[in-house]
Amino acid sequence: MRLSLAQVSGLEWGVRMNMVTQLTPEWRDWIRENLARGCSAQSLVADMVRNRFEPAFAGAAVHGMQTGMAAPTATEPRAEGYVYETPRLPPGNRIIAADREVQVALRVEQPALAVLDGVLSHEECDELIRRAAAKLQRSTIVDPATGKHETIADRSSEGTFFEINADDFIARLDRRISALMNLPVDHGEGLQILHYGPGGEYKPHFDFFPPGDPGSAVQMATGGQRVSTLVMYLNEVEDGGATIFPELGLSVLPKKGSAVHFEYTNSRGQLDPRTLHGGAPVLRGEKWIVTKWMRQRRYGAV
Ligand SMILES: O=C(O)CCC(=O)C(=O)O
Numbered sequence: 001m002r003l004s005l006a007q008v009s010g011l012e013w014g015v016r017m018n019m020v021t022q023l024t025p026e027w028r029d030w031i032r033e034n035l036a037r038g039c040s041a042q043s044l045v046a047d048m049v050r051n052r053f054e055p056a057f058a059g060a061a062v063h064g065m066q067t068g069m070a071a072p073t074a075t076e077p078r079a080e081g082y083v084y085e086t087p088r089l090p091p092g093n094r095i096i097a098a099d100r101e102v103q104v105a106l107r108v109e110q111p112a113l114a115v116l117d118g119v120l121s122h123e124e125c126d127e128l129i130r131r132a133a134a135k136l137q138r139s140t141i142v143d144p145a146t147g148k149h150e151t152i153a154d155r156s157s158e159g160t161f162f163e164i165n166a167d168d169f170i171a172r173l174d175r176r177i178s179a180l181m182n183l184p185v186d187h188g189e190g191l192q193i194l195h196y197g198p199g200g201e202y203k204p205h206f207d208f209f210p211p212g213d214p215g216s217a218v219q220m221a222t223g224g225q226r227v228s229t230l231v232m233y234l235n236e237v238e239d240g241g242a243t244i245f246p247e248l249g250l251s252v253l254p255k256k257g258s259a260v261h262f263e264y265t266n267s268r269g270q271l272d273p274r275t276l277h278g279g280a281p282v283l284r285g286e287k288w289i290v291t292k293w294m295r296q297r298r299y300g301a302v
């Protein structure tokens with residue numbers, strides 16, 4: 001059973017400003033069939049935008065299905081494409097992550113996703129907010145065409161980041177997160193802090209770089225593709241602000257010190273389109289998160 005985006009996050013989410021941000025099964029089939037016929041992703045996105053799809057959503061949907069369909073071999077399940085391997089996140093009800101014991105609250109197998117409690121202490125959450133508030137800037141995303149960071153309307157939040165091992169406090173968190181995500185510290189991008197005020201949201205997107213976009217090559221030149229994400233919640237949100245997974249009908253509600261972890265690049269380099277996700281609008285209060293993205297290879301000097 002899959003819930004539609006509208007059911008997951010309220011009616012204003014599915015059709016926003018008269019723009020469509022959800023896929024019916026008919027549109028899904030249309031994309032799949034046209035990609036199989038050899039139509040370019042660009043032409044499909046253009047057709048969708050003419051049919052009132054929100055451009056960023058259309059791009060993410062087409063690229064997601066394209067990567068999900070990419071390079072299957074005779075032994076792989078053709079319909080789904082993505083081959084699920086042993087999750088990187090360690091098994092068990094509790095995970096010892098360097099200096100802290102983390103509780104697993106929920107696991108999903110496909111995609112490999114888990115909700116984790118107690119990743120950060122409340123004091124650590126407060127300290128991260130205090131440090132970030134001092135240097136907040138408007139968030140940027142990677143422009144698909146140029147690979148440059150641009151401010152866009154789809155992501156109404158402010159953010160800042162901390163270099164890997166910036167100081168003892170950040171280094172301790174980087175080590176803990178690396179143990180939890182089961183990848184070396186130097187595969188990680190610097191911790192990224194985001195702040196959403198009332199109405200702030202992050203529309204559904206993929207964290208991996210879409211393979212067809214010219215800008216992705218720029219992003220992937222160092223460290224390769226992103227492989228997994230840990231979104232940690234730094235405060236309690238009065239209402240709204242869930243991390244939503246439209247393909248799963250799953251909403252993860254923010255809880256101070258908890259996190260959601262998901263994996264989307266396997267050892268073959270395939271990308272899992274089921275990890276489409278977004279930050280639903282904050283209805284009341286504010287939302288602070290800190291995100292860690294891990295790469296296939298060494299990303300930065302440590
Ligand atoms: O705000 C959220 O819950 C999701 C954030 C997110 O998707 C990201 O940081 O990549």
Ligand SMILES: [Fe+2]
Pocket residue numbers: 205206207277
């Ligand atoms: Fe994301």
